[in-house]
Every structure is written in C-alpha cells, then in structure tokens.
Amino acid sequence: GSKEIFGGARKNDRDSMSPKGYGDAVKIIGHRGASVEAPENTLAAFRKAWAVGVDGVELDVRLSREGVPVVFHDEDGSRLCGIPFAVSDSAWADMVTWRVGGEPIPRLESIVDAHPAGSMLLVEIKSGVETVDVLNGIRSTRNTADITVLTFSPHVAMRAASSGWPTWINVEPEQQANAMLHLPTWRDAGVGGVSFGWSERISREWVERVHRGGMSFAVWTINQSQLARQMEALGVDVLMTDHPRLVQAGAES
Secondary structure, X not given: OOOOOOOHHHHOOOOOOOOOOOOOOOEEEEEOOOOOOOOOOOHHHHHHHHHHOOXXXXXXXXXXXXXXXXXXXXXXXXXXXXXXXXXXXXXXXXXXXXXXXXXXXXEHHHHHHHOOOOOEEEEEEOOOOHHHHHHHHHHOOOOOOOEEEEEOOHHHHHHHHHOOOOEEEEEOHHHHHHHHHHHHHHHHOOOOEEEEEOOOOOOHHHHHHHHXXXXXXXXXXXXXXXXXXXXXXXXXXXXEEOOHHHHHHHHHO
C-alpha cells in the first residue's frame, strides 16, 4: 500500500537531511511561505506555513542599497508593490513603507528570530556573493543552525559552502541534464544538495545519483498532491509548495 507521505511522524523528523534513503518521509517546505494564503515572502505567509506544520519555509533575500538583507523575490518593486525601484537602489528606510498585499517587507533577521526552532529556513540568495558576508554577520549574533542557502549561482554557492553554510544549487529544468554532470565538482566544493525546478525528466536515476554523492534532492514548485506523490515515489527529499495546506490534505486523504 502507499505510505502516508505527509503524516505526523514526518513533522518530528528533524535529523540530518542527507543522504536519505528511499522511503524516508519527504519534507514539505512553504515556498515563499504559504504564498497562496498570504502575500509571498511576508511574515504573514511564513506564519501561515508554520501553522500548517510544514518542515520549513523557503524565502528570497536581496540586499538593499546599504546592504540590509531584505526578504523579497523580485529585482524591483513593480509587480509586488507597484513601486518601480530596484531593491539594490533603495534604502531600507524607504522600503519599510513598501507593502505586499498590505503586508510589510521583512528583514531576514526578523524571520530568523520568528521561525520555530528546528524548522528549516531555506534562504535563496538573489543578490551576489556579498550576501554571504551579510549572512555570516547574522550568524555571529543569532542562531542560524536551521538555515540552508539556496542559489542559482555556482559562484555564490561555492562562497556559501566555504563559509560553512549548508548549500544547495537551484537548477532550471533546461539546465538539469547538464547539472547532473557537475555533481562531483559541486560535491567536492562542499555543496550539499540540488534544488530542481519540476520537470518530467526528473527520474529515480537522477535522485539516486544525487543521493550516492551524499547530497539532498529538492524539487520546486509542487502545488498538486498527485505530483507530490510522484516525486516522493522517486525518493525526493524536499518538496517546495505555495500551498502546503492543500498538498498535505490531498496527500493524506
């Protein structure tokens, strides 16, 4: 019979992410929080996800003009706030007035402070390698043990890994076959996992190759329980979803 994918035992499973054998419970991550239920990358969205009982949340970080780590996906405020200014050109003092669906934009530190202990924080770096130095500064004053760094940039990934952060490299579907060839290089540089955009090419063979390297395999963005079941059957470690409540309810039924 099919295993209960999203059962209660999973929520208490806080041990090491990698490597995981096939059949271990998959971890559910709120992508930008529960971003279907509340504005993405806001404290409201993260609180919704934590309330559902996710294993963690994923968030995006950019640096403001003066280097404040701002939780915000886009390069500028047009789509989310109706403000056509780039985050990198904007002062944090101005950005505190920006609103995403009525919600303020958080600093990374406030999410680190608010998150439940033991719940994963997947921090995707959207700006450059200097963001790693900012993260290192936060680590000196706060408990950052639950943070894993995500990035599309192998250069940023190498810097994060060499700074001692658990690090996964994000890969778009059209780059995935090529990425599989880079696994040994990434692993030797200390990268601990890959995070693939969903595609039909994701296979048991790919997942097992990643696991043989002692690395984690994550997939984004999974918003249907049927897809979640398929990915779990391939042995994927982590699923990111905009709608954790729906994915959980559908998979448990």
